[in-house]
Amino acid sequence: MRKTTKTKWAAVALAASMVLGLTACGGGNGGSAAEGSSGEAAASQQAGGDQAGTSGGSEGAKELVVATVSAAGSLDPAGIAIDMWTEYAKLCIDPLIRFDESGNVVYEAAESYESSDDGLVWTFHLRQDAKWSDGSSVVAADFINTLHRALDPNNGDSIYGDMLYGIVGAREARENGGSMDDVMAKALDDYTLEFTLTEPCGYFLKLLTIAPFYPSKSGVATLENTNWYKDAATSLGNGPFCLKEFVDGQYYLVEKNPYYFAADQVKLDSIRVEFIDDAQALLSSYRTGEVDVVTGLPSYVKEQYKDSDELFIWNMLTSKFILPNLEVKPLDDVRVREAIALALNRSEICAAIGDDYIASTSYVAEYMLSNNSDQYFSKEEDPLFVEDVTRAQELLAEAGFPGGEGFPELTYTYPNSEKDALLAQGIQAQLKQNLGINLKLNGVETQVYSTERSEGTYELIRHSWTADYNDPINFLNLYTSYSGGNFNHVNDPEYDELIEKSNSATDPAERNTYLHQADRVLVGENFYVIPVTTQVYICLMNPSLTGVTVNEKGEPMYRFADLAE
Amino acid sequence: MVKYIVKRIGIGLLTLFVLVTVTFFLTRMMPGSPFDIANLTPANQEKMISFYGLDRPLTEQYVQYLGNLFHGDFGVSFKKAGVTVNDLIASLAPATMKLGAISYGVSLILGTALGIWMAVTRQDLVKGSILTFSTFGVSVPNFVLALLLMLVFGVYLNWFPVLGLSTPRHYVLPVITQSVYPIAQISRLVKTSYTEAMSQDYVVMARAKGLKGSRISLLHILKNAMIPVITTSGPMIAFLLTGSFVVENIFTIPGIGREFVNAVSNRDYTVVMGLTVFMGILIIVCNLAADLVCVLVDPRIKMAE
Numbered sequence: 001m002r003k004t005t006k007t008k009w010a011a012v013a014l015a016a017s018m019v020l021g022l023t024a025c026g027g028g029n030g031g032s033a034a035e036g037s038s039g040e041a042a043a044s045q046q047a048g049g050d051q052a053g054t055s056g057g058s059e060g061a062k063e064l065v066v067a068t069v070s071a072a073g074s075l076d077p078a079g080i081a082i083d084m085w086t087e088y089a090k091l092c093i094d095p096l097i098r099f100d101e102s103g104n105v106v107y108e109a110a111e112s113y114e115s116s117d118d119g120l121v122w123t124f125h126l127r128q129d130a131k132w133s134d135g136s137s138v139v140a141a142d143f144i145n146t147l148h149r150a151l152d153p154n155n156g157d158s159i160y161g162d163m164l165y166g167i168v169g170a171r172e173a174r175e176n177g178g179s180m181d182d183v184m185a186k187a188l189d190d191y192t193l194e195f196t197l198t199e200p201c202g203y204f205l206k207l208l209t210i211a212p213f214y215p216s217k218s219g220v221a222t223l224e225n226t227n228w229y230k231d232a233a234t235s236l237g238n239g240p241f242c243l244k245e246f247v248d249g250q251y252y253l254v255e256k257n258p259y260y261f262a263a264d265q266v267k268l269d270s271i272r273v274e275f276i277d278d279a280q281a282l283l284s285s286y287r288t289g290e291v292d293v294v295t296g297l298p299s300y301v302k303e304q305y306k307d308s309d310e311l312f313i314w315n316m317l318t319s320k321f322i323l324p325n326l327e328v329k330p331l332d333d334v335r336v337r338e339a340i341a342l343a344l345n346r347s348e349i350c351a352a353i354g355d356d357y358i359a360s361t362s363y364v365a366e367y368m369l370s371n372n373s374d375q376y377f378s379k380e381e382d383p384l385f386v387e388d389v390t391r392a393q394e395l396l397a398e399a400g401f402p403g404g405e406g407f408p409e410l411t412y413t414y415p416n417s418e419k420d421a422l423l424a425q426g427i428q429a430q431l432k433q434n435l436g437i438n439l440k441l442n443g444v445e446t447q448v449y450s451t452e453r454s455e456g457t458y459e460l461i462r463h464s465w466t467a468d469y470n471d472p473i474n475f476l477n478l479y480t481s482y483s484g485g486n487f488n489h490v491n492d493p494e495y496d497e498l499i500e501k502s503n504s505a506t507d508p509a510e511r512n513t514y515l516h517q518a519d520r521v522l523v524g525e526n527f528y529v530i531p532v533t534t535q536v537y538i539c540l541m542n543p544s545l546t547g548v549t550v551n552e553k554g555e556p557m558y559r560f561a562d563l564a565e
Numbered sequence: 566m567v568k569y570i571v572k573r574i575g576i577g578l579l580t581l582f583v584l585v586t587v588t589f590f591l592t593r594m595m596p597g598s599p600f601d602i603a604n605l606t607p608a609n610q611e612k613m614i615s616f617y618g619l620d621r622p623l624t625e626q627y628v629q630y631l632g633n634l635f636h637g638d639f640g641v642s643f644k645k646a647g648v649t650v651n652d653l654i655a656s657l658a659p660a661t662m663k664l665g666a667i668s669y670g671v672s673l674i675l676g677t678a679l680g681i682w683m684a685v686t687r688q689d690l691v692k693g694s695i696l697t698f699s700t701f702g703v704s705v706p707n708f709v710l711a712l713l714l715m716l717v718f719g720v721y722l723n724w725f726p727v728l729g730l731s732t733p734r735h736y737v738l739p740v741i742t743q744s745v746y747p748i749a750q751i752s753r754l755v756k757t758s759y760t761e762a763m764s765q766d767y768v769v770m771a772r773a774k775g776l777k778g779s780r781i782s783l784l785h786i787l788k789n790a791m792i793p794v795i796t797t798s799g800p801m802i803a804f805l806l807t808g809s810f811v812v813e814n815i816f817t818i819p820g821i822g823r824e825f826v827n828a829v830s831n832r833d834y835t836v837v838m839g840l841t842v843f844m845g846i847l848i849i850v851c852n853l854a855a856d857l858v859c860v861l862v863d864p865r866i867k868m869a870e
Contacts (some may be wrong), residue, residue: 072831074646082602120809156616157646159602162609248648248656250729250819276726277823278814280712285817286726287720447597447832454607468604484606 061269062563064545066280066293071249071275075229076221078149079157081211084275089097091254091271092237092556095214096124097205099470099552103369105205109138109215109340110193119200126191131259132217134241140187142215142238147185149223150212153177160212162484163468166204168196200504202511206471209552240559242267267547267562283540292542292563293556299354302538314537315367315554317467319360319475320423322412323488323531328459330407335399337527338343340393341385343434343548349426350533353419357454361385363523364472366466366534367554379470381516384524384531386527389434396435399450404436413452414462415442423462423532428498453487463487463529468550472515473502479522481527490528495521570853574679581842585634588841589627592834599643599832617643619834630838639839644831650839653824658843660730661813665805668740672747672801677794680749680755681787684763688795695752702749708811711742715815728817740817743809747801751794758790765789792863799855803848 032337051548061365066086070311072082075088089095094108109479110124132137147167150158151174158174165171167185172178184196197204207213217236221228228234230246237243240262242255257263274291276282279298286294295314305311322330322340346359360366362378370377374516412427414420421443430441439460467474478485480496495518502514522528539556541548543565549557600613614620618629633640639650683695718738719727725737762768763786771781808822821840828836 001793072644074647079646080644081601156613159605159609159613161612162606228649247819248645248653248825274817275819276728277827278817280715281727281815281817284720286717288723288727290726290728433591445597446830447595447601450601451596451598454610466603484608 006307021529023258024095046198047359057491062267064268064293064558064561065270065274065291066558066562067274067276067285067291067295069275069296071276071281074157075235075243075246076149076157076182076200076253077211077214078146078152078155078218078221079229080159081136082159082363085202085211086555087273088243088252088254089211089214089239089240090555091273091559092239092243092257093214094130094138096126096208096241098209099206101550102374103371103470103550103552109143113205115204116507119202119204120197120203122195122197124189124193124283125197126193127261128191131261132236132238133238133257133259135259136217136540137190138215138238139190139218140193141190141218143193144185144187145218145221146212146214148180149216151180151183152223155223158212160210160468163207164195164212166199166201166207168198169558184318202503202505202508203469203471203473206469206474222408224330233247241271242381244270251275265560267560268558271558274493284451286540292545293539293558295537295539295541295556298539299356299538301540302355305540309543310540312539312541312548312556314539314556316535316537317365317368317530317553318464318535318554319363319365320357320462320464320533320535321425322532323453323458323463324454324459324527324530325459325461326488326490326528327456328410330399330401331410331459333399334526335395336401338385339392339395339435340431340437341400341527341530342395344427344430344530344532345387345389345434346532349423349430352426353533356538357419357423359532360534360535361387362534363529363531363532364475364519368467368472368475369470369552370472371508377515380512384520387526392435396437401437404438407435407437409438409440410459411440412460412462413442413444413449415446415449419448420462427532448524456487456489459542461487472519473499476502476515476518476522488528490522490526492521492528570599570857573853573856577853580849581845584845585627585631585838585842586627589630590623592829592832592837593623593626595832597832599831599834634842639842640835642833642836644828644833644836650835653836654821654839654843656825657819660818660821661808664736664739664743664812664818665802665808667736668743668800669798669805671740672744672751673794673798675744676748676751677755677787677791679752680790681759681782683752683756684759685782687732691773699749699752702745703753705745706801707742707746707809708815710745711738712804713813714738714742730776730816730818732733735816739812739818742812742816743805747805750797752800754792754793754797756791759786762786762790788862792859795855795859795862798858799852800848802855803844804811806847806851807844818826 068084070083073082073084075085077085077089077101096108096110098106098108100106109126109130111127113122113124115122121552126138126140132138147164149155150161151170153174161489162176167183169178169182169184175182188194198515201207215238220234220236225234230248232243232245235243235246237254237257240257240260242257243252244255244298247250251272251274253270253272256266256268260266276285282294283297283301285291302311316477324337326332348362350357351357358366361383364377366376366378370380373380396402398406412424424441424443427439431437431439453461453463465475465478476481477499479490480486480499481491498514500519502511502518505511505514523531545561546564547561549560551557597839598614598619600610604685613706618626630640642650642653645653679695683692687693715738718724726735727738729735768781768785771785792823808820810826812818812821813820821844824836825840828840
């Protein structure tokens with residue numbers, strides 16, 4: 001026993017001394033390595049290049065590598081269909097219709113549609129040559145499959161369930177034990193889909209772009225099998241690509257769907273989507289060539305790459321605004337709210353935050369397309385208000401606080417990220433300088449922030465909204481008196497009425513007018529919300545990547561992209 | 566011996582129980598919920614909360630969690646639909662543990678070698694440079710080191726890839742990042758204990774007997790000089806095997822450290838709990854193992870009574 005331990009130790013020590021020898025050699029070379037480094041580096045780079053060439057796939061297979069930030073949620077359109085799903089759906093799933101960059105309808109799974117004169121019944125005719133990646137036909141039942149699962153009361157992950165309540169019977173099915181048979185989303189035959197709505201919905205086509213309206217293979221994608229979306233055999237695609245491999249938290253790989261009706265237009269063989277959390281890691285992996293597309297980069301990248309064709313700006317449908325608590329004095333006074341809105345120099349604030357923040361006085365996202373023209377909704381009419389410090393000072397004096405005198409110190413709550421902190425400091429400085437108002441900053445963790453916002457325990461709070469679908473109503477209907485997302489309890493009958501009118505208007509021009517009027521009531525007249533900025537995503541793309549298109553939300557689409565050799 | 570091990574395991578289980586209880590209530594005391602998803606309406610959020618049983622009394626949830634834990638069931642993730650925490654750990658652990666094991670191996674070998682070299686060399690230059698390196702190693706924070714290595718050897722020189730762990734080349738930069746601190750620590754320990762052991766009577770005696778130098782250093786000195794290294798190895802291995810958030814995040818390694826921090830900020834309670842328990846078990850086992858190895862190497866060390 002003693003003997004063997006001794007021998008073992010001798011062996012370990014011997015190994016250690018061998019390494020000692022190795023390091024000695026390494027140390028000896030240290031000096032010369034610096035001198036010869038340029039040659040060595042060149043050789044290694046060559047090796048690196050070779051390696052990159054082979055990792056790109058064998059025999060000329062074209063693989064695009066895209067980085068995405070979030071691995072949260074799932075790929076189930078009836079489940080937690082957030083960022084990860086959005087990226088996946090753009091590659092693998094064809095919805096009924098989609099919209100292009102200018103807001104025109106692109107028919108995907110549907111070939112045509114019609115709606116009844118009262119705007120209540122919508123009928124979609126499906127493309128008969130559409131196939132799932134296992135070769136089976138895409139039928140109306142596949143669309144119903146997602147809808148029914150999203151409305152199933154036993155589906156705890158259905159985040160968009162309540163956005164379907166415009167369909168007759170949907171609310172009853174989800175909340176009051178109603179039967180799925182009474183949900184008026186029906187497959188009339190394999191290729192005809194009909195929706196009956198409770199009331200007219202001028203934006204129904206736009207609504208079709210939210211997750212629960214995407215198909216999932218009936219009988220395969222079920223609530224019982226919670227893992228269906230991770231398995232290539234059950235996670236079928238009806239789009240240009242289909243899932244090949246899903247490695248949780250790491251990446252997923254999609255390959256060309258051979259049964260896609262327009263497969264001849266698909267140039268890439270596969271796309272690998274990598275999950276990268278760290279901003280520096282994103283940029284580095286792009287620079288090493290390991291990733292072809294990176295999104296959501298730090299703002300300094302925009303300056304660094306400003307003359308490069310690698311830079312891609314993704315105009316997000318986001319609005320960042322201040323929500324005043326209407327029950328707190330003196331914020332219940334519209335003159336005070338207007339003074340705050342007018343006193344901010346938004347360009348100055350954004351300049352301090354970075355190139356990805358863009359000043360905006362519009363509550364509806366700056367880059368939201370209008371339904372009635374080829375302009376942005378925010379640019380169609382005169383601005384809702386114009387920054388004006390003198391006017392702001394007058395308003396504050398009228399409200400009883402000349403020069404900010406006697407104005408209580410208010411608290412501004414925001415999620416504690418770097419950008420939001422800079423935004424908060426900008427707002428604080430401007431209000432102090434222009435109005436003599438002191439703002440107390442309260443930076444809290446994201447989750448605390450959400451809790452305070454929904455419970456109404458704030459005075460001023462930063463709010464941010466990114467559109468679910470490209471229609472101004474997605475912003476405006478948040479502040480109806482009955483909306484669940486109305487966090488500062490706006491209760492304005494005039495506003496409610498305008499929103500209802502816009503919903504039942506069948507003429508796009510008429511509807512658009514109501515939306516603008518509502519926008520003016522919400523912001524320009526009452527300042528229930530105080531818009532500050534919008535945001536863009538800064539992206540870099542491999543210059544040999546061609547054919548990238550943009551959808552109505554400003555997002556890059558790689559469906560028909562190509563990688564030059 | 567057996568009695569000692571049984572006692573240590575008992576203490577370990579008690580520690581785990583306390584760990585589970587404290588973590589359970591602390592995570593629930595954090596404001597916020599796992600279902601704070603952008604654009605989710607409060608009504609729908611409540612529906613999700615009740616679906617996952619988070620609206621029931623905390624004590625009831627606690628008792629149920631303990632019951633499940635007793636059967637080895639860590640529950641399901643709230644953020645990753647349909648993923649059980651058991652599966653999640655099984656998929657995350659290999660990357661972290663492989664990286665940790667390699668880093669420990671590298672650290673042990675290089676640290677020991679450098680320590681001995683420092684102890685035996687008579688050249689001040691060598692001694693000085695190793696000392697400088699080890700001071701650097703213990704004082705530079707690993708996120709600085711990780712970024713530095715990534716930018717220099719990944720981005721500018723393009724020698725090594727920086728994303729994930731798919732090939733052996735991918736291991737180089739993360740392993741260096743993780744090893745520098747342990748190497749510095751081990752080399753300092755070895756240097757001190759090795760120098761001390763060199764002047765011990767039995768070494769002088771061995772020399773006097775005319776034994777070969779290498780035999781003396783391997784058999785007589787090193788064996789005794791390694792005891793402090795083994796003692797610190799327990800926590801060190803545990804530290805390396807449970808993964809570093811910084812290293813895993815910067816090099817995009819799908820491991821325990823990265824997921825743990827994500828889970829905490831996402832309020833994914835079950836994942837936080839599961840990973841805490843898993844890491845707790847690892848740490849307890851590693852410490853116990855290190856103590857046992859010490860006794861095997863040096864029988865003079867008595868088991869604590």
